[in-house]
Amino acid sequence: MSPLTGLGRLKAGALAGAGLLAPLAAHAQDPGPILDRADSAYRAAHALAADFVQIVTNPLVGAPDTTRGRLVQVQPNDFEMRFTHPPGDRIVADGRYLWLYTPSTTPGQVIRTAIPATGTTGPNLIGQFVDHARARYTAQYLRADTLARDSVADLIALVPREQDLPYQRAVLWVSRSDGLLRRLDIVEAGGQERSVILSRLTVNEPPPAGAFVFSVPRHVRIVEQ
Numbered sequence: 001m002s003p004l005t006g007l008g009r010l011k012a013g014a015l016a017g018a019g020l021l022a023p024l025a026a027h028a029q030d031p032g033p034i035l036d037r038a039d040s041a042y043r044a045a046h047a048l049a050a051d052f053v054q055i056v057t058n059p060l061v062g063a064p065d066t067t068r069g070r071l072v073q074v075q076p077n078d079f080e081m082r083f084t085h086p087p088g089d090r091i092v093a094d095g096r097y098l099w100l101y102t103p104s105t106t107p108g109q110v111i112r113t114a115i116p117a118t119g120t121t122g123p124n125l126i127g128q129f130v131d132h133a134r135a136r137y138t139a140q141y142l143r144a145d146t147l148a149r150d151s152v153a154d155l156i157a158l159v160p161r162e163q164d165l166p167y168q169r170a171v172l173w174v175s176r177s178d179g180l181l182r183r184l185d186i187v188e189a190g191g192q193e194r195s196v197i198l199s200r201l202t203v204n205e206p207p208p209a210g211a212f213v214f215s216v217p218r219h220v221r222i223v224e225q
Contacts, residue, residue, distance in 0.1 A: 041179030050198040057193040093123035113225040
């Protein structure tokens with residue numbers, strides 16, 4: 001199960017995710033070592049937290065939809081996106097269930113999905129793209145680009161080898177400084193585009209108390225997915 005299934009239910013808007021599979025020059029760099037480094041950095045970061053900005057484009061809807069907040073994940077299956085805009089929205093994976101609670105758009109309900117015990121990278125947003133990426137994706141090196149504070153990232157385009165995933169392709173922005181992802185540009189199965197931009201990353205620090213606990217509010221019904 002992928003968190004993109006949950007993320008895709010949040011909202012629709014419009015985004016710029018240009019150049020997701022741009023043509024490559026003849027001297028294009030081998031993406032394999034960069035993916036290996038991203039995999040190693042991911043495995044070393046047992047716990048990760050970051051501020052996020054999420055921008056969504058839906059070709060059938062008007063203006064861009066931008067949300068933001070704080071993301072926390074602990075391998076393998078603990079995950080939270082706590083939104084400050086819109087306030088009150090949360091996506092929580094507690095190791096057993098993925099909870100999608102978006103009172104800003106669907107008040108009075110929370111969607112609950114069981115996390116499979118095997119055969120998945122779980123709801124880990126980063127792990128599903130970098131864990132054994134060589135085996136799971138066809139990869140292309142796109143280019144180097146600048147991140148905040150003049151740091152540099154290598155952009156790698158991925159197309160899944162399996163056909164049952166909720167996205168068609170993705171671009172990883174892998175930081176040259178530490179091998180961690182700083183941005184994901186995703187084209188989902190229905191054509192919707194999503195960018196998740198990370199900043200203020202911390203690794204291997206204890207997560208906030210209650211980060212991976214979802215208590216169903218009063219008068220909110222559980223919708224099984």
